[in-house]
Amino acid sequence: MQAIRTEGLGKRYRIGELHSSIDTLRDHLMHGLRTLRTGRTKHETIWALRDVSFEVAEGEVLGIIGRNGAGKTTLLRLLSRITEPTAGYADIRGRVGSLLEVGTGFHAELTGRENIFLNGAILGMRRSEIVRKFDEIVEFAGVEKFLDTPVKRYSSGMTVRLAFSVAAHLEPEILLVDEVLAVGDAEFQKRCLGKMESFGRSGRTVLFVSHSMPTIARLCPRLILLDGGRLVEDGPAEQVIGHYLHGDHGTSARREWRDRTTAPGDDWARLRSARVVDATGATSDVVDVSEPVGIEIGFDLLRRETVFPWIDLVDERGSLVFSAMDTNPVWTEPRDPGHYVITAWIPEHLLNESTLHVTVSVKSPLLGRKPWRHAEVESALTFQVVEREGPTARGAFAGRIGGPVRPLLRWTSEAAGAETDAPLVARRRSD
Amino acid sequence: MSSVAAPTRVRRIQPRRRRVSLDLRELWAYRELLFFLIWRDVKVKYKQTALGAAWAILVPLLATIVFTLLFHRGLHLKSEYHVPYPLFVFTAMLPWTYFTACLSASSTSIVGNQNLITKVFFPRLIIPLGSVVAPVIDFLCAFTVLIGMFLWYGRAPHWHAVVIPVFLGMALLAAFGVGLWLSALNVRYRDVPYVLPFLIQIWFFVTPILWGITAVKPHTQWLLALNPMTGVIDGFRWAVLGRGLPHYRVYLESLGIGLAITLSGLWYFKRVERYFADLI
Numbered sequence: 001m002q003a004i005r006t007e008g009l010g011k012r013y014r015i016g017e018l019h020s021s022i023d024t025l026r027d028h029l030m031h032g033l034r035t036l037r038t039g040r041t042k043h044e045t046i047w048a049l050r051d052v053s054f055e056v057a058e059g060e061v062l063g064i065i066g067r068n069g070a071g072k073t074t075l076l077r078l079l080s081r082i083t084e085p086t087a088g089y090a091d092i093r094g095r096v097g098s099l100l101e102v103g104t105g106f107h108a109e110l111t112g113r114e115n116i117f118l119n120g121a122i123l124g125m126r127r128s129e130i131v132r133k134f135d136e137i138v139e140f141a142g143v144e145k146f147l148d149t150p151v152k153r154y155s156s157g158m159t160v161r162l163a164f165s166v167a168a169h170l171e172p173e174i175l176l177v178d179e180v181l182a183v184g185d186a187e188f189q190k191r192c193l194g195k196m197e198s199f200g201r202s203g204r205t206v207l208f209v210s211h212s213m214p215t216i217a218r219l220c221p222r223l224i225l226l227d228g229g230r231l232v233e234d235g236p237a238e239q240v241i242g243h244y245l246h247g248d249h250g251t252s253a254r255r256e257w258r259d260r261t262t263a264p265g266d267d268w269a270r271l272r273s274a275r276v277v278d279a280t281g282a283t284s285d286v287v288d289v290s291e292p293v294g295i296e297i298g299f300d301l302l303r304r305e306t307v308f309p310w311i312d313l314v315d316e317r318g319s320l321v322f323s324a325m326d327t328n329p330v331w332t333e334p335r336d337p338g339h340y341v342i343t344a345w346i347p348e349h350l351l352n353e354s355t356l357h358v359t360v361s362v363k364s365p366l367l368g369r370k371p372w373r374h375a376e377v378e379s380a381l382t383f384q385v386v387e388r389e390g391p392t393a394r395g396a397f398a399g400r401i402g403g404p405v406r407p408l409l410r411w412t413s414e415a416a417g418a419e420t421d422a423p424l425v426a427r428r429r430s431d
Numbered sequence: 432m433s434s435v436a437a438p439t440r441v442r443r444i445q446p447r448r449r450r451v452s453l454d455l456r457e458l459w460a461y462r463e464l465l466f467f468l469i470w471r472d473v474k475v476k477y478k479q480t481a482l483g484a485a486w487a488i489l490v491p492l493l494a495t496i497v498f499t500l501l502f503h504r505g506l507h508l509k510s511e512y513h514v515p516y517p518l519f520v521f522t523a524m525l526p527w528t529y530f531t532a533c534l535s536a537s538s539t540s541i542v543g544n545q546n547l548i549t550k551v552f553f554p555r556l557i558i559p560l561g562s563v564v565a566p567v568i569d570f571l572c573a574f575t576v577l578i579g580m581f582l583w584y585g586r587a588p589h590w591h592a593v594v595i596p597v598f599l600g601m602a603l604l605a606a607f608g609v610g611l612w613l614s615a616l617n618v619r620y621r622d623v624p625y626v627l628p629f630l631i632q633i634w635f636f637v638t639p640i641l642w643g644i645t646a647v648k649p650h651t652q653w654l655l656a657l658n659p660m661t662g663v664i665d666g667f668r669w670a671v672l673g674r675g676l677p678h679y680r681v682y683l684e685s686l687g688i689g690l691a692i693t694l695s696g697l698w699y700f701k702r703v704e705r706y707f708a709d710l711i
Contacts, residue, residue, distance in 0.1 A: 013709065077708065079444065080552050081552040082548070082549065082550070082551065082552050083705065083706075083708040083709055084444075084446060084447060084705040085445060085446055086446055087446065088445070089443055089444060089445035090443070090444040090445075091441050091442070091443050091444075092442045092443075092444060093440075093442075096552075098550075098552065100550045100551070101550045104546060104547060104551055105547050105550075105551075109474075109478050110471065110474065110475065110478075114471075118467050118471055121463055121464045121466075121467040122464065122467070122547060122551055122553075123551065124464075124551075127463050
């Protein structure tokens with residue numbers, strides 16, 4: 001039996017609404033006047049969540065991952081009825097408890113005891129339920145001595161412990177948890193994690209949002225991955241985490257066009273495959289800054305013609321990092337029809353840490369009337385440049401390095417006596 | 432609460448259609464939260480202030496003294512039915528103080544509880560509802576002063592006093608109605624806190640507090656009764672002081688207006704409440 005079933009669930013915000021929009025009457029009147037004059041009202045909208053469909057069985061523990069702004073919290077807010085969807089629906093079977101924040105409704109003036117009751121009621125517990133669990137809550141939080149002290153005199157650690165303790169004793173049939181384990185000291189976090197695990201084992205349905213992959217992998221056998229408000233993957237935890245970490249959202253490091261008649265291209269040339277490869281020639285969607293990366297293009301040449309392969313690298317923001325064509329002299333002459341596999345090698349220490357999209361194409365010199373662009377697939381490949389360890393152009397700097405490229409330059413100095421001939425990194429090594 | 436075998440109800444979450452439903456059943460299910468929020472407001476209020484509950488008594492009392500000196504001695508405003516002027520004004524100040532306390536509390540209630548609204552679900556109506564229930568406690572505190580004044584003037588309460596709760600109920604209804612509008616409007620237009628003091632000031636003078644309804648010709652009383660507080664205060668006076676004849680028409684008309692404000696307030700509130708979490 002399903003505890004949760006969503007179908008095409010979506011939430012649209014007007015831009016500005018998402019952030020604070022304390023509009024005053026004056027803004028509204030001005031807007032009204034403008035609307036009168038122009039005859040139409042125009043709002044920019046953004047889908048914080050779009051067309052999300054999934055099912056959660058009773059007793060299942062489901063994790064939700066995704067980057068900031070991917071729609072994770074919006075999804076929990078919709079399911080806990082804090083806000084209403086714009087499209088689609090969700091069917092919920094059972095009492096829902098949501099834990100989007102630790103200590104919602106805590107009041108600094110009230111004592112620990114009073115806050116347990118208030119917070120419990122806010123989270124949806126009945127009075128009788130709180131009374132029954134009161135001792136357990138106090139013990140878990142470890143605040144026995146301070147029960148009648150106003151919470152404003154608590155240390156922040158104590159407040160958080162008390163707040164989590166109340167929440168942890170919530171017993172709804174469905175529990176929605178948003179990133180609340182990232183509180184308190186390591187010892188308390190471990191206890192929280194244990195509590196969350198027991199939630200899952202007790203046969204309750206849990207939806208859990210987290211940025212901590214080890215935590216989520218431990219708690220949730222199944223994950224869904226949100227990206228830009230859409231559900232892009234739903235599957236076993238390891239698989240989804242793998243794809244998430246590799247930035248592999250829908251596109252891939254390997255493309256193939258098996259049917260030669262529908263493969264992208266024209267009567268001269270058709271693309272058949274494209275891959276991102278590492279130094280060993282293996283397909284790889286993650287490459288290190290300090291390793292070369294190859295873009296392999298396979299294409300069929302159908303007529304004898306002068307063609308050459310071409311790549312464009314575009315970054316996450318859509319700006320061109322560079323374009324390059326194969327300048328090998330063999331491509332200056334017409335070549336025989338056949339299958340060609342070419343690899344463009346991008347040297348190590350050139351690309352910066354980023355997600356890159358590769359457009360692959362086969363072109364001809366711009367002569368006469370014939371088409372000069374035979375085959376082209378935009379963003380055919382996507383790969384991620386990461387920095388693991390070892391000597392890079394980062395040097396001893398720990399912050400973010402901007403720009404599309406990060407070349408490892410050779411620096412020289414004219415100061416007498418300084419041994420600066422060696423690259424920076426090598427010098428650092430020798431320190 | 433449900434037995435083990437009972438199938439759990441499936442709730443469908445989807446975009447709301449035009450129809451506005453009050454969902455009283457859900458409101459009832461959250462009655463404990465309503466209680467706790469009122470309890471919190473009362474507790475915090477008296478914990479933070481130096482004089483605590485004394486304010487509930489002092490405000491209407493001091494106002495009565497000032498008004499007596501200013502309007503009775505100075506401007507020769509008269510009470511009705513030869514009731515001492517301070518008693519006459521204080522009887523009106525009781526429901527009026529309650530009413531204005533409700534308006535102030537409810538106008539900022541939704542925005543003030545944004546941490547709750549954006550983090551947990553509960554029927555949003557609880558918030559403005561709590562704002563008109565909590566001041567009842569202040570009202571009861573101040574009511575003891577009225578008893579003291581009765582003793583001072585050597586009067587005995589009239590049997591009409593049994594209907595006092597009816598007029599308190601009318602005041603609550605009117606305050607709830609206006610509070611619904613203010614609290615919901617304040618989410619979208621933060622002008623409300625600036626407009627409210629002005630609104631209360633004007634409202635004070637068109638309500639028979641410093642003067643009696645008999646100061647106006649009977650055939651124009653219906654105009655005054657368009658103000659829901661006219662019926663409340665005139666009725667409250669009649670019940671407490673036990674003088675004159677009840678103005679049933681005025682009461683009914685004010686009650687009707689109060690009901691209309693509340694119903695329209697409920698309609699507006701329910702229509703916009705789904706945006707609260709997005710707008711705050």
